[in-house]
Amino acid sequence: MPASLPAPPLPATPADAGAWPDPPEAGLALLLAQAARAHAGPVVLVAADAGRAQRIAATLPLFAGAVPVLSLPAPDTLPYEAEDAPPQALAARIGVLRRLAAEDHAVLVLPLATLLRRTAPAAHLEASTLTLRHGHVLDPEAARRRLEAAGYRRVERVAAPGEFTLRGGVVDVFPGDRRTPCRIRTAEGTVVAIGAFDPHSQRSLDALETLALPPACEMPLTDAAADTVRRRLGERFGEDVARGAWARGLREGAAPAGVEACLPLFFDATETLFDALPDTALLVLDGGLDAALAGAWEQIEAAHARARGGERPVLPPDALWLSPAAFDRACAARRRVRVDAGAGTGGLAGVAAPADADALLHALQTPPERRVLLVAASATQAEAWQATLGQARVDAARVDDTTAFLAAAGPRVGIGVGTLDEGLALDAPALALLPVPDVAPHDADGAHAAGTGTGPGLAGIAPGDPVVHLDSGVGRYHGLVAMEAGGVRGEFVAIDYAGEDRLYVPVTQIGRLARYAGTVDGDAPLHALGSNHWEQARERAQAQVRDTAAALLARQAQREARGGHAHAIDTGRVAAFARGFAFEETADQRRAIAEVLADLAAPRAMDRLVCGDVGFGKTEVALRAAFAVATGGRQVAVLVPTTLLAQQHARTFRERFAGWPIRVAELSRFRKGKALDATLAKLAAGEIDVVVGTHRLLERGVAFRDLGLAIVDEEQRFGVRQKERFRQLREDVDVLAMSATPIPRTLAMAMAGLRELSLIGTPPARRAPVRTRVAAWEPGRVRDALRRELARGGQAYVLHNDVDDIDTFADGIRALVPEARVAVAHAQMPAADLKDVMTGFHRRRSDVLVCTTIIEAGIDNPHTNTIVIDRADCFGLAQLQQLRGRVGRSDRRGHALLIVDPARMTADARRRLEAFAAVEELGGGFALASHDLEIRGAGELLGEAQSGQIREIGFDLYRRLLARAVDALRAGREPDAAAAAGYTGVEVEIRAPALIPDDYVEDVGTRLELYVRIDAATDAAGLDALHAELLDRFGPLPEPTARLLALAGLRVMAAPLAIARIDIGDEACVLSPLDGPSVDRDALAAALADPALGATLDGATLHLAAPGADADAAIARLRDLLARLGAAQRG
Structure with a gap:
């Protein structure tokens, strides 16, 4: 251990309880690391609260070097709460304790609440693994x-x-x-x-x-355990409770919510983490622990009092937690030290970090009293700051071993990588540690150095939902039905129509179906089989679709006539930049990046929408595009709807472009006076490569030297005038728009093919869905939601969208949760005050932020995992999705509590919230936008003239008609109404089973999804991928499923020949028609000339002799025939 650094006292026996000084959190992390090097056993910090535990655990690696740093989170649930603990928490505890037993030196940090909870015996957890x-x-x-x-x-x-x-x-x-x-x-x-x-x-x-x-639950969920619990329930609470619904659910194998509150009933004896710690462990008891212990016990007893009298059995507090007396006894049996404020700070003092980058540079250019270690959050940021300091003639050595730097004489300034929230000063040796600001100095913006997606379809459809059949109209989905037809067993989609009629659609014709969207499900029409109402509605819609398509194409033609700029993309540099991305790209992200780069390299103007749920990686797509354009010598404008988002994006772009010759600037109301004038001048002179800004970028006086790309984040949040300016931009530069829930018009145009669409539907690894609840205002419910988050060391948003009384509302939150540090933020605050509040919240100087919708777009704080939205019924789906996306952005589960006023909630608001709850799963932003289309109707989409037609035939079919009309007009021909409204696939009939058996894929929804995907496959590669997926997920394919894929393969091969139908019989296979404009009759005749083929052509109908009743042999012959026909056509 370096002798010059502080050496905390280490007691030799439990009787030698000692005291440590009480320095700032970073100083305590240094003392813990020093103790871990010297102590022969783990050093365990029991922190007073979860937030402090998290911060110290995050800072420890800066000082610990090779010493392992372990941590355990606070419980995710409140005392006696009817919520299940996440499996990750139990698995983490098992893993940490195993690691602790295997290490000679280690530091474990955990909050008091975690140590107080009684747990299952370690032997049971090991046996359950x-x-x-x-x-x-x-x-x-x-x-x-x-x-x-x-x-x-x-x-x-x-x-x-x-x-x-x-x-x-x-x-x-x-x-x-x-x-x-x-x-x-x-x-x-x-x-x-x-x-x-x-x-x-x-x-x-x-x-x-x-x-x-590892087990996902601490308790054994077996019949024997259920019997034991019922017996003990009877002994404690009487037979009525033992026979009650709670106990019955346990016996039926369904663990009741909050079953952890009855953990002692499952075992003869419980344990605590004290029992799992080795005898050599040294406890470090945090300052303020006595007060925290008393407060925790008071909350436990209050929760116990509230829980009594409910339906669940409620055990006394000391059965589930260590009482203060029991905790003191457990500590007394261990070697321990207390962090004591009376012992001073041990020569470790907190120092204020420089307010901004300019202040830090000024401080370092003045000879300091101490050597300085600058701490950057990432290697990229450290490299950028090292370069910046070099330009300012400040030599900064790169530091990999913090302890060695602190202990030895050496460079006056060093820069390392770690987590440091506040500055720390050491008296002996004379050192200071300072966190570097998030962004580079304003005067050092950088110097030039040498050198598709689809809509939801039938996904998630449930019995009773409206569905559209292309020939029969709107009915109600009944389900999948297996039955025999013509002596052949098959599976059919059953659809109910008016008059109690039912239509059975073979799964091989599932492409004729579409999910109905266009109005509220209960208001959807219900057609009668055999009537002409459906045909008339379809014809009316088709007539109007032609005019709509022509108008939309006219605008697009104007844009395309101007051509575009093919950017010269340096693929080597782009690849090198991509390696700086700290996370693994998802497949959807890779696809979106490739599509955007291909658009930029093409000699036409780009107009692409990237749709992805909040936190799914759209910003990285924008960064790659901006990098490609900026390194090619053209400028990039990033337009965002709010000042806060401009600040955050500017920081993100600077950090990602650090080390590259790209100059980044910010233009918003945070920039004023001379700084603003300088930015505008540099932008016009081409001395800024990427500018991030609000609508200020669109105003007079903002000029670019050579703008090549406009990136628009959350376009739907801009006003009418800004959107008109966007339309003008699209005529001149490449445009990349990004949104989690694009406005219906934008989404519909993208889905119809008038705007390119990239869909990012895959969440990052370990991202958990946000648990969403809708409830009326009740103080206790709000208090519990906030306390749950504070107890696990997190932060929370409370959204109250009324500036007039937001301060009074915040006072109410302070009264509900007096232990929380509450801050207020809204757009009418002075810019400097707002920046200070948001920066302080980001740096965890406050726990709860009472705010307006100013946080809606793009604000990223991984520590904030609870949001309470007051009067959620007043918000639209796009806003709710964005607001919910502010939480759950790490691997911790997020919680959203939506407060509504049932008496004042409209029917439309109720439907919005039902839709919001229905797509709680990750990636739901795209589905939410589709629901928005249904609820808000189509008037906003393409005008009121179209809305009635959409209500009659459904949005999905309307979109198909529009897309086909657009394709026809692009090809220079009038849309064929009959063809546009009909089925465009190849129908295949076979007298043999072709289905997915329910004993192969049991879930009806999964089978329906697979049928749709098989029908939608357009090439052999897609079918091969589906075959591999089925084999991977479900095992070897049964014969009917293999046949279903083979039939899909025939459809793929027949489609280019314009064949509409293939009928596979026992005596012959019939293909028709073979007279389309793409068919070369001479090549066709030559291909059929081989008598061994056994094929004859009768007009436009081709007959192929079938090999008896062997359906699979017939499919093989058809495959050979279609391959010959295709080769002849291509030849």
């Missing part, structure tokens, strides 16, 4: 029982930790300690393969040699 290897014996049914007993929930499709599925010999399971779920394959009761897989595509990823599955 299932470890698998290749060759292990594993009966799938036994695996099911084992997983359910360990708290895993069986679902149809694994998406979240604590879930599993079982399909034949394939087990999918998502353990709480892994970033992705895992797939276990068995054959004849033996494990033959283990690997991770993508929860969204369901495709396999990396292979694994072994897999440990």
Whole structure:
């Protein structure tokens, strides 16, 4: 241990309890690291609260070097709350304690609340962990029982930790300690393969040699355990409770919500984390722990009093938590030290960090009294600051070992990487640690150095939902029905129509169906089979669609006539820049980036919309595009709707472009006077490459030297005048728009093909959906929501969108949660005050931010994971989606509490909130925009003249008609009304089963989704990918499913020949018609001349001799025939 650094006292025995000084948090992290190096055993900090624990744990690696830093989070639930603890928390505890037992030196940081909770015995948790290897014996049914007993929930499709599925010999399971779920394959009761897989595509990823599955629940969920609990319930509460609904649910294998509150009933004795710590552990008891302990116990007793008298059995507090007396006894048995404010700060003092980059540069250019270590948040930021300091003639050495730098004489200024929220000064040696500001100095903007997506379709449709059949009109989806037709077993989509009629649509014709959208489901029309009402409605819509398509194409033609600029993209530099992205790109993100770069390189103007849910990586797509254009010598404008978002994006762009010759500036109301004038002058002179700004960028006096790309974030948030300016921009420069919930008109145009669309639907790994609740205002509910977040060390937004009384409302929040530091932010504040509040909240100087919708767009704070929205019924879906997207942006589950006024809530608002709740899952922004189309109607989309037609035939079919009309007019021909409204696929009839059996894919929704995807495949590669996915997810394909894919392959091969129908019979196969404009009759005759083929052409109908009743042999002959015809056409 370096002798010159502070050396905290280390007691030798429990009787030698000592005292440590009480320095700032960074100083305490330094003392902990020093103690861990010297102490032969783990050093365990018991922090007074979860936020302090998180901050110290984040700072510790800066000082710890090779010493492992471990941490445990605070509980995700409040005392006696009827909520389930997430499986990740239990898995983390098991993993940390295993690691702790294996290390000679380590630091463990945990909040008091975590140490107080009683836990399941460690022996039970170890016994409940299932470890698998290749060759292990594993009966799938036994695996099911084992997983359910360990708290895993069986679902149809694994998406979240604590879930599993079982399909034949394939087990999918998502353990709480892994970033992705895992797939276990068995054959004849033996494990033959283990690997991770993508929860969204369901495709396999990396292979694994072994897999440990920790329990997802602390309690054993078995019949024997249920019997034990019922017996103990009877002993404690009487037989009525033992026979009640709560206990019955447990016996039926469904763990009741909040079952952890009855943990002691499952075991003969519980344990605490004290029992899991090795004898060599040194406890460091935080300052203020006594007050925190008393406050925690007071809250537990109050929660116990509120919970009594409910439906659930309620155990006394000391059965579930350590009482203050029990906690003191447990501490007294251990070696320990107390952090004591009376012992001073130990020569470790807090210092104010420089307010901004300019202040830091000024301070460093003046010889300081101490050596200085600057701490950057990332290696990229450290490199940028090292370059900036070099330009200012300040030599800064790169520091990899902080402790060595602090302990030895050396460079006057160093720069390292770590987490440091506030500055720290050491008296001996004379050193100062300072966090660097987020952005570079204003005068150092940088110097030039040398050198598709689709809509929702039938996804998620439920019985009773309206659905459109192209020939029969609007009915109600009834479900999938398996039955025999013509002696052949098949599966059909059943649709109910007026007059109690029912239509059965073969799954091979599922392309004739579309989900109805255009009005509220209950108001959708219901047609009668055999009537002409549907045909008339379709014809009326088609007539108006032609005029609409012509008008839209006219605008697009004006733009395309001007041509565009083909950017010279340096692919090598773009690839090097991409390597600086700190996260793994999702497949959708990679696709969107490739599409945008291809557009930029093309000699036509780009107009692309990137639609992706909040936090799914749209900003990185924008960064790649901006980099490609800026390094090519042209300027980039990034337009955002709010000043706060401009500040955040400017910071993000500067950090990502650090080290590259790209100059970034910001233009918003935060920039005034001389700084604003200088920015405008540089922009006009071409001395700024990327400018991030609000609508200020669109005003008079803003000139560019050579603008090549405009990036518009959340276009729907801008006003009418700004949108008109955007339309003018699109005529001159490439435009990239980004949104999580684009306005209906924008989305509809993109879906119709008039604007390019990139859809990012895959969330980052470990992102959990935001748990959303809708409720009336109740002070206790709001208080619990905020306290839950504070207890786990997080921050919260409380949105109150009325500036006139926001301060009074904030006082009410302070009264509800007096322990919280509450700040207020709204757009009418002076710019400097608003910036200070937001910066302070970002740096965790406040716990709760009472605010208006100023936080709506793009504000990113990973510590904020709860949002309370007052009068949520007054907001639209796009706003609600954006607001909910402000939380849950890390691997911690987010919570959204939507406060409504039931007496004042309109029917439209109620439908909005129902839609919002229906798409709680990740990636729901696109679906929300589609729901917005349904609720708000089509008047806003293309004008009121079209809205009636959309209500009659549904938006999805209207979109198809519009897309086909656009395609026809582009090709120089009038739309064919009959063809446009009809089915454009190839119909295939076969007298053999072609379906997905329900014993192969049990879930009806999953089967329906697969049928739609198979029907929508347009090439052989897509079908091959589907085949591989089915094999991967469900195992070997049964014969009817393999046949279904083979028929889809015939459709793909027949489509270019304009064949409309293939009929596969026992005696002959018939293909018709073969007289389309794309058919070369001479080439066709030559291809059929081979007598061995057995094919004859009768007018436009081709007959192929069938090999008897062998349907699969007939498919093989047809495949050969279509391959010959295709080759002849191409030749």
